[in-house]
């Protein structure tokens with residue numbers, strides 16, 4: 001018999017982790033850490049469970065999927081780690097045990113045997129560089145994990161999940177009952193930008209690492225907006241392992257025409273005006289500035305946000321803000337706008353994906369809301385629950 005144990009990530013946000021056990025083989029998909037509840041940051045995995053795990057499949061590098069790797073090793077995990085080469089490269093801690101990079105064994109949609117009783121198919125999930133979905137056939141049962149999944153990114157390529165059979169599918173539903181889908185979000189952000197371009201006043205985009213920053217870069221390139229990129233974002237783009245594989249060709253093309261200003265020049269001009277008692281350098285009034293600091297934690301980026309607001313410019317937030325963050329404070333004070341860039345699915349998008357596949361049972365994950373569904377095949381599970389596959 002094959003069972004799915006939710007070690008974390010259902011009816012909560014963070015510590016995503018799913019244990020699938022058969023008679024002979026045990027696999028874990030993701031090992032995340034939850035930031036918002038420091039008293040229980042790790043998945044509910046006992047040392048006995050950790051020692052039994054033969055394979056750990058990671059969907060992508062974000063902390064809510066990988067942040068418990070070290071903890072898992074401390075519990076006794078010593079199995080094989082499987083992930084894309086990009087995910088392995090971005091891991092917060094290196095894994096000393098055996099690892100398999102997906103590109104060394106397979107390619108999108110191609111089924112391969114991992115060991116006796118375990119087959120794997122993967123595809124790119126459109127969420128960030130290195131992000132994948134998995135379909136695992138374990139001891140005769142098929143379990144699909146979408147990982148964090150987005151089909152409409154402007155930057156990341158997605159191998160759409162279509163016509164696939166699964167006895168059970170764990171599907172991204174992070175945006176839950178939110179009404180707007182990815183399409184509506186793009187429309188809102190694009191028309192807001194169109195109203196501001198050509199820029200009279202500066203814009204600030206605080207973005208996370210490995211995510212929406214690239215989408216924003218594409219929007220700015222298409223509108224010929226002069227862009228100041230944080231050094232870490234430039235590195236992220238240049239270092240993207242095998243980037244032609246993960247990024248859309250149209251995005252890579254757009255990056256060639258991105259009008260860039262040197263971040264070093266911007267920073268020194270900014271320091272100078274601060275010393276002179278001014279708020280923002282006049283020579284950069286027509287620029288969009290991207291900093292890799294989505295919540296505006298760093299003092300230097302907060303100064304830029306304050307300067308941008310003082311010049312009549314806007315800070316544009318594209319993802320959720322932590323309640324106590326400076327980003328949220330700006331929004332509350334009317335100095336920032338929030339236009340979401342979708343990197344997950346809402347309920348409607350999850351159901352559309354179900355309609356295009358043959359999933360016998362569906363477990364929504366990544367949503368902190370308490371969801372309920374009339375459909376019998378959708379199982380709303382909590383962390384700690386087990387489902388028979």
Ligand SMILES: [Zn+2]
Pocket residue numbers: 060062127148
């Ligand atoms: Zn993610």
Ligand SMILES: [Zn+2]
Pocket residue numbers: 016062064065148366
């Ligand atoms: Zn996630």
